[in-house]
Amino acid sequence: MPYTRRRLFATLASAAAASQMARGADDGITIPGKRPMIVHNDRPEDLETPVRYFDTWLTPVEAFFVRQHLPRPSKIDPEAYRLNVNGMVAKPLELTLADLKKLPQFTVPATIECTGNGRAFHTPKVPGIQWMRGAIGNAEWRGPRVGDILKMAGANSSAAFIEVDGADTGVASTPDFVRSLPMNKAMHPATILALSMNGQTPDIHGFPARLIVPGWDGTSSVKWVIRISATAQAGTGFFMNPGYRYPKYALPPGTPAKPAELEVIEGMPVKSCIAAPEEQEKIAPGPLTVSGFAWAGENAIERVEVSTDGGSRWRDAQLSPQKLPFAWRLWSLEWRPADPGYYTLMSRATDTAGRVQPIVSPWNPSGYLWNAIDRVGIIVEKTA
């Protein structure tokens, strides 16, 4: 991104404003290893990435969002770590980290997004973490294929699912975080038990071993995995039902769903966001780069269009070169505002399957899968 002096001043002003806001609102929380993050919850940590950090294709670990349903388990000693593989298998296994490292290792670039990213934009409001744009990040995950682990254990061909449990446990009667994954997705060559992200093994992101289910909602990518069981049926725990389900039929906003008409969320929709300039940012007159990121679940991004006039006219943005399924593309558009005043910038993505980001994102009782065309208001100032 070309960084003009004017743009630098604008960024500094924006950072100063963010820092002012931080001073006003924080209460001294520091998350070791993380840059200043938007804190939705500090125990357990639910941290959102400020959009200004989204200027690299790989999101650095120090800026990557964190979602935890349950308190983080105490740090797992890599020597003591064991993965139990059981259920409908010929040979139950108890694997060490060294065993997992002996299997062929694969690197998968994938965007992981919290199912509720954008929940704060739903009207009427729904309960849950009020994520805005930043419960998302793109990393290079590396580890053995889940399929290879299941083959080693001799998974029964009639097992239709795997059940995956993390080392985290609930407080009081809070349900344990256990998720099921259909066997065909578990066996997909890009589904891995990641042993690192961007070459690092941060405890807060689920290491020494976490699932990566590319293109599916982040909830599927269980952290601190200690058990994989081959099963005939999907699990029935809270985090499979009623948690993380989406209405089969669109609902009038604010109305409840019938439990029988809720379905497990699998793939993710097409979506783009504007990272710069930021909402309500004041910009000096002159040329400007509008930039952001776009992704499409299991598909790749084909096109991103940007409007600088509230959606009347659209222009194609430039896309970053990696056109991959599962991973986002960064985009940018050079623009010179003709006049000072208020502008509504919008971004609209299209994926390789022809899906287009909608104007209206369907409301749902848990606020999942927000993907409306992104919209940011900015003020272009008069020349001094």
Added chain:
Amino acid sequence: MRKPILLGAAALAGFAAFAADQATLDRGKKDADLACLPCHSLRLVQSQRLSRSAWNKELDKMTGWGCKMTDREAILEYLVANYGDDKPPSPPAMSKNGVPPPQRKQ
């Protein structure tokens, strides 16, 4: 012309029936702190903006998950009064920088 005054008085009485008194709200805050803090920080609660019925459902969910509430009604009144869906969203809080500065090579 007494009718409007009577209607006004009736409306006020109706309002009083729904608006919790300060003692209830204070008790609700204290009880909410005690009930919520064993499992998560209060920030999770304070960042929500929910209707009375949505808060009621949340309290049911938390009770099901083992949450002990001394005075459920006071907690509900406190949540609705402070974190109702008619309140503006809370400003995002930022953490401080937790990334150590790069070490200089000798």
